[in-house]
Structures are given as C-alpha cells and as structure tokens.
Amino acid sequence: MSEEANSVSFVPVIVGGNRGAYSLARAFYEAYQVKTNLISPMIIGPIGNSRIIKHYIQPGIDDLDHFFETIQQIGRDYPNMKKIIFGADDRYAELLIRTKDRFSDDWIIPYVDEDVFLRATNKESFYAICEKAGVPYPKTVVMDEFSLELPFEFPIIIKPSNAILYQGLHFEGKEKVFIGRDEKDLERIYHLVRDNGYTDNLILQEYVPGDDTYLGVVTVYTSPRDKEIKLIAFGHILLEDHTPSAIGNHLTIWAREEQKIVASVQKLIAETEFYGFSNFDVKYDERKDDYVFFELNGRLGVSNYYVTASGNNVAKYYIEDYIAKKKLGVTINTNEALFTMTPKNLLLKYVKSDVLRKKVKELYKDGKVVHPLDAPFEVSPKRKFYVLASKFNYYKKFREHPPEE
Numbered sequence: 001m002s003e004e005a006n007s008v009s010f011v012p013v014i015v016g017g018n019r020g021a022y023s024l025a026r027a028f029y030e031a032y033q034v035k036t037n038l039i040s041p042m043i044i045g046p047i048g049n050s051r052i053i054k055h056y057i058q059p060g061i062d063d064l065d066h067f068f069e070t071i072q073q074i075g076r077d078y079p080n081m082k083k084i085i086f087g088a089d090d091r092y093a094e095l096l097i098r099t100k101d102r103f104s105d106d107w108i109i110p111y112v113d114e115d116v117f118l119r120a121t122n123k124e125s126f127y128a129i130c131e132k133a134g135v136p137y138p139k140t141v142v143m144d145e146f147s148l149e150l151p152f153e154f155p156i157i158i159k160p161s162n163a164i165l166y167q168g169l170h171f172e173g174k175e176k177v178f179i180g181r182d183e184k185d186l187e188r189i190y191h192l193v194r195d196n197g198y199t200d201n202l203i204l205q206e207y208v209p210g211d212d213t214y215l216g217v218v219t220v221y222t223s224p225r226d227k228e229i230k231l232i233a234f235g236h237i238l239l240e241d242h243t244p245s246a247i248g249n250h251l252t253i254w255a256r257e258e259q260k261i262v263a264s265v266q267k268l269i270a271e272t273e274f275y276g277f278s279n280f281d282v283k284y285d286e287r288k289d290d291y292v293f294f295e296l297n298g299r300l301g302v303s304n305y306y307v308t309a310s311g312n313n314v315a316k317y318y319i320e321d322y323i324a325k326k327k328l329g330v331t332i333n334t335n336e337a338l339f340t341m342t343p344k345n346l347l348l349k350y351v352k353s354d355v356l357r358k359k360v361k362e363l364y365k366d367g368k369v370v371h372p373l374d375a376p377f378e379v380s381p382k383r384k385f386y387v388l389a390s391k392f393n394y395y396k397k398f399r400e401h402p403p404e405e
Helices: 019-032 064-077 090-098 114-121 123-133 163-167 183-195 259-272 305-309 314-323 344-350 354-365 381-400
Strands: 010-015 036-040 053-057 082-087 140-143 156-160 178-180 202-206 215-222 229-240 250-255 276-285 290-297 337-340
Touching: 010 019, 010 090, 010 314, 019 036, 019 305, 019 314, 036 064, 053 064, 082 090, 082 314, 090 114, 090 163, 114 123, 114 259, 114 290, 123 202, 123 259, 123 290, 156 163, 156 183, 178 183, 183 202, 215 250, 215 259, 215 305, 215 314, 229 259, 229 305, 229 314, 229 337, 229 344, 250 305, 250 354, 259 276, 259 290, 276 314, 305 314, 305 337, 337 354, 344 354, 344 381
Parallel strands: 010 036, 010 082, 036 053
Antiparallel strands: 140 202, 156 178, 156 202, 215 229, 215 276, 229 250, 250 337, 276 290
C-alpha cells in the first residue's frame, strides 16, 4: 500500500451485519490493520466474536433520527478523522445514498446519487439499459397486472423489479427468486407477492439453461474522479445456496479471467454512468456462446471477498481513490482463487463437471482456497466454533434443498 494512503487517518464504518460486511472489514484489516466500526441491529454469527470489529448496536436503523444519533456518536468517538461509510446490502446502501446530505463534511459516502442508483439497480430500467447498450440479457416481460400471455415457454424466472421494496417484506413462502413451472405456478406466485404487500412490477424471464456452474458474478470498480473502470474481477460460480430464502447467494466462487464479459461491462458502466463498486449477476448461455446480464447491484456483493482473495483488496480501491487521491491503474483480474463457504467434499459432490472438479482439487492443492469468515487472525474459540458449524450446516441445507439441475 502507498505511504500516501497510510499517512491519511481514516475510520471505516459499515451499516449491516452479513458476511459481506465482515468480508469488507477483513479487507480493511488486511490492508491497513484498522478495526471497522459496524452499525447493526444485533450481533449475529458472521460479525460476532471478532477482533477486527467495534460494534454500535442500533435496533431501528430505519429510524433516521436514531440512526443519525449513532452517526454523531461515531463522530464524537473519532474527531478530526475522515469517516468512510458503506452499506452491507441494497437497503442500507440506498439509505446512505438517500441521506447523503445529512452527513457532516468529515464523512465520505462512496456512492452515486440516488437517480443514478435507482435507474441502474431497478431491474425494469436495467433491461432497457441493456437493450440500448447492446448487452445480452434474457428475454423479459414486465408484469403490472396479471396475464398469462408470455413470449417464451415455461419454466420461467419470476422476481421483483424493486429489490429494496421486496427486501423489506416478510411472509411465508417468500423466495428471493421464484421459478414458475407452469401457468398455475405463475398465478400462485403473482397473488402471493401481491397479497403480502409487494406493489411494484414483477419481472418474468425466460429460463436460461444450465446448473450453478453456468453462473457468474462480475465486480467492477469505477473511479468517481475520471469515470474510468479501474477493476473488473470475474467470479465463476460453482455452487449456490438453494434454500428458498437464500437462493442466489453464492457459496463457492472460482476467481479467474473471463474476457467475454469485459466489453459488456464497459458498455453498461458508460450507459449508467455508475461509479464506485458495482457487481453484475450473469449466466453463460450456450445458445449464444455469451454471458447474459441479469442485474446490476450498486454496491459490493455479499461474496465480495473473492475479489480480495484474488489479489485485489477492495478496501484499497476506496482509500486510494477517495482519501489518498491516488491515480489508479486498470486491472482486469487474471489471478485464480477459490472462495468457498462449504466443506470440500460437499462441493465436489455437487460439481458434476470433471474439468471443474479437477480445478477445485488443484486450487486446494495449491493453497488458493479461502473461507471469507475464517481469517487466520481471529482467535476466539466461539468464533471458530461458529465458522465450523456454519460450514457443516450446509450438509443439512443441501439434503433439504439440493440443486435441481
């Protein structure tokens, strides 16, 4: 790390308590040996018993007056220091963007303005952006009122266009993304989400064939100062969580080079005028011999540690750009690493491709495997037990909800 950045005194703050929050805190500790201040409703497993986190417990983060009391307390705890703050998920990132003007000058909120954020992250407008930019995306229908007229066959993907609104709803039968097998399924799912308070449009898409190993994630850093892309890091998904409430959560990611996605990413960043960190969910479509783009998330992903593990520490991009004001080079990642939440033999059981199984074994042999929560500097026996238990809990999860394809 540059001496220039190390000479600047700063305090990282994260809102939220998922494994993405811990992964970013870990990146800050590994780059700068600093603790991260974490605002969360409660202390849960991924952020518990950690030597690199200072907790500010805030049960009602959505209560802005109480939230800013906590912000002011952090300001008093760290006077005359730059504070840089992040949201661990869509809801918290959007909260910070919406309240930018309530922060004092010693706070840095490293996100785009609200209009740019909403246009890029709303799935309905994102597909219009893909169409305009000439970027591949699945055949899509936007549904306001119920209809069975579709330009593609079942099965179909059904998901909310407004992820932030949907995230705040809690009801029995809720899934992050639904698969509709037939017309009855579509009608049931439509009424389920409507009856439980979801009022925005639904997105219906053709199902792109292929198991988890056809999926990918792309993490991109764009500088707010010159609007140039500084990092593109591709992750080849090998295994996802198939629990209904957690569908789409990446469990194993092989960081590697993938040139096929570079041009599409460049077009999307140019068209959205997005800066800071963003990540894209993609899937390889054999019929097109190309990746189709599903969405842009306007923040670091929950599985962001695959980027740091591949040699591109995400914390450094924020600090060198926003605080040290250093000119960043351009990196399209070519390094390999394996990010995984599951035990090795469970992963090998569900990865069917002989080529990919061989690659997994090779990465284990070469010592290029990381678990984002299992950091060598964490010494708490309680934390070690939690991480071990969370790994083995996936045996139960996959027995109950195995991958279908």
